[in-house]
Amino acid sequence: MKRVKKKLLSDFIARKGLKSTRQRDTILDFFLASDRHMSIEELYLKVRAKHPNIGYATVYRTLKLFVEAGLAREIQFADGQTRYEHVNEGEHHDHLVCTHCGTIVEFENPVIEKLQDEVAKSHGFLIETHKMEIYGLCPKCH
Amino acid sequence: MKRVKKKLLSDFIARKGLKSTRQRDTILDFFLASDRHMSIEELYLKVRAKHPNIGYATVYRTLKLFVEAGLAREIQFADGQTRYEHVNEGEHHDHLVCTHCGTIVEFENPVIEKLQDEVAKSHGFLIETHKMEIYGLCPKCH
DNA sequence: ATGTTTATGAAAATCACTTTCAATGTTCTT
DNA sequence: AAGAACATTGAAAGTGATTTTCATAAACAT
Ligand SMILES: [Mn+2]
Ligand SMILES: [Mn+2]
Ligand SMILES: [Zn+2]
Ligand SMILES: [Zn+2]
Numbered sequence: 001m002k003r004v005k006k007k008l009l010s011d012f013i014a015r016k017g018l019k020s021t022r023q024r025d026t027i028l029d030f031f032l033a034s035d036r037h038m039s040i041e042e043l044y045l046k047v048r049a050k051h052p053n054i055g056y057a058t059v060y061r062t063l064k065l066f067v068e069a070g071l072a073r074e075i076q077f078a079d080g081q082t083r084y085e086h087v088n089e090g091e092h093h094d095h096l097v098c099t100h101c102g103t104i105v106e107f108e109n110p111v112i113e114k115l116q117d118e119v120a121k122s123h124g125f126l127i128e129t130h131k132m133e134i135y136g137l138c139p140k141c142h
Numbered sequence: 143m144k145r146v147k148k149k150l151l152s153d154f155i156a157r158k159g160l161k162s163t164r165q166r167d168t169i170l171d172f173f174l175a176s177d178r179h180m181s182i183e184e185l186y187l188k189v190r191a192k193h194p195n196i197g198y199a200t201v202y203r204t205l206k207l208f209v210e211a212g213l214a215r216e217i218q219f220a221d222g223q224t225r226y227e228h229v230n231e232g233e234h235h236d237h238l239v240c241t242h243c244g245t246i247v248e249f250e251n252p253v254i255e256k257l258q259d260e261v262a263k264s265h266g267f268l269i270e271t272h273k274m275e276i277y278g279l280c281p282k283c284h
Numbered sequence: 285a286t287g288t289t290t291a292t293g294a295a296a297a298t299c300a301c302t303t304t305c306a307a308t309g310t311t312c313t314t
Numbered sequence: 315a316a317g318a319a320c321a322t323t324g325a326a327a328g329t330g331a332t333t334t335t336c337a338t339a340a341a342c343a344t
Contacts, residue, residue, distance in 0.1 A: 019290055019341050040332085055293040060332065076218070078273075081331075096267050105265050112257050116276055119254075123247050124281035125238050131220075132274040134258055139266035161310050161321050182301085197324040202301065223300075 002032045005071045005086075012069035023054055027062045031072065031084070037104050039081040077104075077133065094131075098138035105138070144174045147213045147228075154211035165196055169204045173214065173226070179237075179246050181223040219246075219275065236273075240280035247280070 009028060013020055030047045031038070044059045063084050066072035072084045077097050092113070096105040112132070120127040151170060155162055172189045173180070186201045205226050208214035214226045219239055234255075238247040254274070262269040 017290085021291060021340070023292070053293085057294080057333075058292060061291085076220075078218075096262060096265055098267070099270055105267070107261050107265065109257060109261055112254055112261075115251060115254050115257075116274075119249050119251055120238060120276050120278055123238055123249065125240070125247070125276065125278040126284045127276055127278040128241055129278075130274070130276040132258075132272070134262050134267065134269055134272045136262055136267040136269040136271075142268045159321085163309075163322065165323070195324085199302075199325080200323060203322085 004089075005032055008071045009066065009069050012065075018065075023058050024062055024065070026051055026054065027059060028066070031063070031066065032086075036106070037075065037083045037085050039083050041081065043084075078135065094133065096134045096136070096138075098141055099135050100137055100141035103138045103140070147174055150213045151208065151211050154207075160207075165200050166204055166207070168193055168196065169201060170208070173205070173208065174228075178248070179217065179225045179227050181225050183223065185226070220277065236275065238276045238278070238280070240283055241277050242279055242283035245280045245282070 006028065009024070010020065012018075013024075027043070027047055030043060034043060034046070040059055040063060043063070044056055047054055047059060063072060066084065067074055071087055073087050075083050075085055075095070077083065077095070078099075079102075093106040093108045094112075096107060098104075116130055116132075117127060148170065151166070152162065154160075155166075169185070169189055172185060176185060176188070182201055182205060185205070186196075186198055189196055189201060205214060208226065209216055213229055215229045217225050217227055217237070219225065219237070235248040235250045236254075238249060240246075258272055258274075259269060
């Protein structure tokens with residue numbers, strides 16, 4: 001799994017004529033070892049604890065690179081901070097978000113997905129992506 | 143319809159001990175006459191064209207007031223700008239967004255809504271709100 | 285080893301708001 | 315109608331998240 005992601009990045013770097021750096025490797029390691037929905041701030045603090053010399057801007061830039069390379073995806077929940085999650089080949093899911101403690105639960109529902117496709121089709125839309133988030137209180141918070 | 147919204151606002155203002163002002167009336171008129179999903183920037187520019195003396199901050203504050211009064215709702219699409227839409231009693235809908243021209247189409251799908259409730263319940267979540275947006279190309283753009 | 289090009293860190297800039305504050309307007313009390 | 319009490323306003327400053335700038339440092343092809 002981690003091997004696959006590392007290869008995705010090094011292939012992308014090679015393909016685009018970019019350069020492999022210690023910072024990118026470090027940030028990738030922390031990203032791969034992280035919770036599935038981290039904000040830049042959270043990731044930066046973790047990275048920073050071990051590598052105090054890595055800059056804020058580099059973390060931002062590197063996460064964007066991961067998105068381009070296809071190993072991360074940006075998500076925006078209702079809290080105004082961009083989060084990044086792991087992308088796995090052929091997998092899609094949506095989110096339940098606890099408005100009290102912030103817990104995020106992933107779910108897949110093929111029936112909903114299919115109905116979304118039908119909605120798009122019935123309005124003549126060529127669907128590219130969709131976003132579906134359910135906000136409420138998780139079991140621990142009610 | 144517009145009468146209803148105006149009354150909603152004046153009732154809210156009375157109930158909270160706030161004050162009725164020329165600015166609030168003007169902004170409400172423009173909001174009610176507007177497209178259903180306007181950004182503050184767009185609304186401000188329209189208002190500004192007729193009333194060059196109304197400030198940016200007032201438009202921001204007033205739209206927040208409309209939300210509190212229950213006649214507008216904030217929505218965030220993927221473009222980083224808050225938009226405000228009209229709220230109508232007992233009505234709920236989700237959105238199709240054209241990634242090319244920005245067109246927004248509203249839709250309701252009770253089956254999807256019901257499945258969302260079931261997903262939440264199956265994970266022990268007490269649902270508060272949800273957000274569902276389908277992004278793609280509208281009929282004109284493909 | 286050198287040269288060319290990309291990456292980095294720190295600081296400044298940007299973007300979309302939000303807050304501050306002195307001046308002004310609205311409503312209440314007389 | 316006048317004054318007091320309080321809310322609202324516009325302009326400008328402040329925020330918080332993110333992005334850009336730019337001089338310096340690393341990569342890596344030759
Ligand atoms: Mn996820
Ligand atoms: Mn709508
Ligand atoms: Zn919770
Ligand atoms: Zn379109």
